[in-house]
Amino acid sequence: MSKQPLPYTRDCFVCGAHNPHGLHLRFRREGDEVHADFTAQVQHAGFRGIVHGGILSTVLDEAMFWAAASTQKQFCLAAELNVRFIEKVTVGQKLVCVARLKANRGRLWESEAELRDEHGKVYARAMCKQVPMNAAAMKDAALDFLPDPATAEGQKLFEGLM
Numbered sequence: 001m002s003k004q005p006l007p008y009t010r011d012c013f014v015c016g017a018h019n020p021h022g023l024h025l026r027f028r029r030e031g032d033e034v035h036a037d038f039t040a041q042v043q044h045a046g047f048r049g050i051v052h053g054g055i056l057s058t059v060l061d062e063a064m065f066w067a068a069a070s071t072q073k074q075f076c077l078a079a080e081l082n083v084r085f086i087e088k089v090t091v092g093q094k095l096v097c098v099a100r101l102k103a104n105r106g107r108l109w110e111s112e113a114e115l116r117d118e119h120g121k122v123y124a125r126a127m128c129k130q131v132p133m134n135a136a137a138m139k140d141a142a143l144d145f146l147p148d149p150a151t152a153e154g155q156k157l158f159e160g161l162m
Contacts, residue, residue, distance in 0.1 A: 004029040006066055006154040009144040014062040017146055025059065025097075027066045029154065034067040034099045038115065042091050051089040053124075056115060057081065060126035063099035064111035068130050070157050071101040075138045076109060076130035083126045089115070095123060107131060 006027040008015040016022045023044075025036045038059050046052035061081055069075050089095065099113035109130040115123045133141065142158060 001031050003035075004153050005148075005151045006034070006070060007145045007151045007158070008148070010146055011144060012062075014058060016144075023055075023059065025062070027063065029070055032071070032100055034063055034070060036063055036097045037094070038097055039094045040089060040091050045091050049091050051091060051093075053083070053085055056085070056089060056124045057083045057126070059097050060099070060113045060115065060124060061128060063097040063113045064126065064128040064130070067099035067113070068101045068109050068111045070154070072104065072109065072132065073157050075133040075141055075158075077133060078128050079108070079131050080129040081126065082128070083124060085124050087121070087123045089123050094118065102127075 006029060008017055008026060010016055010018045013019060013022045015025050015027065017024065025038060027034050027036045040051040040055060044051050044055045060083060061078055065076060065078070095115045095117055097113060097115050099111055101109060102112050103110040109132065111128045111130060113126045117123065145155065
């Protein structure tokens, strides 16, 4: 299965290359899913050594955005986010976030995602209802993408926005 790196931005908390406080994640399409590797650092902890649920929710939300946007070739915003925390995640633990678009109901999309370890054990699971952005908002959002030859194929999904 081919891996297609997706674009990333300058300032986003999750994928922003120049955000000094960000997670700096890189998302990729693998078939009909979006994947990102995630290893939380000490500054992402809530209680000592345990990753804050808000950080985990943020990673899941961003992955579901990319799953929907790269499938529909249109950006979207989360309208509702539901997260179930199944196991605690510790600082330094290597996980992969896997997301997919589950349904397109016109003005309402539904995506799902999981944070898993290398053995497939699920630590958190999320579902998101999303609404597509209009063309003007998408053009504005696309201005933050950074040019990178490695993500050129992924950026082609959104041709006409940039």
